[in-house]
Amino acid sequence: MKPVVTIEPNWQLCSDCAVRASAVCSSLDAVELREFEHLGRRVHFSSGETVFSEEDITTSFYNLVEGVMRLYKLLTDGRRQIVGFALPGDFLGMNVSGRHNFSADAIGAVTVCQFAKAPFGRFIEDRLHLLRRINELAIRELNQARDHMVLLGRRSADEKVAAFLLGWRERLVSLKGASDTVPLPMSRQDIADYLGLTIETVSRTFTKLERHGVIEIIHGGISLLDPAKVEALAAA
Amino acid sequence: MKPVVTIEPNWQLCSDCAVRASAVCSSLDAVELREFEHLGRRVHFSSGETVFSEEDITTSFYNLVEGVMRLYKLLTDGRRQIVGFALPGDFLGMNVSGRHNFSADAIGAVTVCQFAKAPFGRFIEDRLHLLRRINELAIRELNQARDHMVLLGRRSADEKVAAFLLGWRERLVSLKGASDTVPLPMSRQDIADYLGLTIETVSRTFTKLERHGVIEIIHGGISLLDPAKVEALAAA
DNA sequence: CCCCAAAATTGATCTGGGTCAACCGGCTTT
């Protein structure tokens, strides 16, 4: 996968930004936003490209503006655990060691708002509300991480898949509105690596759910025919 | 387990506090510390007592001063996932929903420094450095959470146990200094629920490691006879 | 010191999900 990074001339305005309301920048007022605009640079990545890698020195932070990314960690022997999928509005790259602690690559075309670390750090410096916002996002992610630990450690394959479908749908609600048709831009392998399963088990579980009339497997996603049943399967 | 909470008269001084250097309060100067002292109240819990429960309205934050706690989430059918063990210096209770997102109880006797939510929130309000410190702790925890996801989703029982022993030892280093004798105050069930295994598998893995001369099971813990071998087992 | 309950270990057996392998179908390349 050869990098085909495109850097647009930075004529975008934050005020027009699609993720203005949900992203870190939601904590900025009009004046700050003007200054903030000069800090970030829109960058495009095409499908499969890596935005940053685990252990890389952190030189930038990223605000995902458009598209989907997979965030993952690799073991030396190639086993992979996807620790999350990023959606528009997600803020990536915060760490305390100066190095990224997971890798991130694009699933389909992606647009990010990239901030160089130092100027961004300076901008935050004395802006309590922005730091608060970042803190809030971190805590929110921490909760998600803990929920996911429960899923990985204590749930069966069926429960994992059901919980994944519901969780993913839920995340899409705030972006595209509620729908029982759930697009799944990521591959079966991605789903497997997110749920701590194999690709075969994910595939089999999907077909099982379909045979039971609970979902329908459609091109590029699934359709929830019986959301209540899926919720029952996901247990809790 | 009947609560036997003891609240000491609040004559403790933060400046004498055992966790002064590592806890949130490490970001406070002498003057602030004086004010901070009046905010917190030392509370003792005895073994097995619950400090707070998942879904409870958050009324306080806690700074663990002495002892060990297990932090866990339960499924409705009783399955439990321990999402972490807390050690002195750890700060507990931050959340964004107003409710705790996991339960916490004492493993052995515990002392915490308890802060009522509202005054603590007011104290933070305009203290950027304290918020920064809290943010740093949250990000650190997020990294640990992600590492743990890899363990839960992608590692074998042997690797899980080996990684746990090393990780736990590592955490104790900064508190009690380095040692190949690793105290394990938590039960086998706790370890199992932390690693996403059963108690039997944990027990068997310990005995297997002991048979291979890699560890020795001692009273209240284990001794690492061959740390290098354990590291090799933990892989990655 | 003895008793009892809880924790831990050990053994026998079972099974959910992994592994291995074949196959299918839609896209791209030529």
Next chain:
DNA sequence: AAAGCCGGTTGACCCAGATCAATTTTGGGG
């Protein structure tokens, strides 16, 4: 339009770790 490829599905079989079932060990209280 044939060939090849890649992602996904399906089937057959296997095994790591769960489950079930005894013991054994530990620890606290009288």
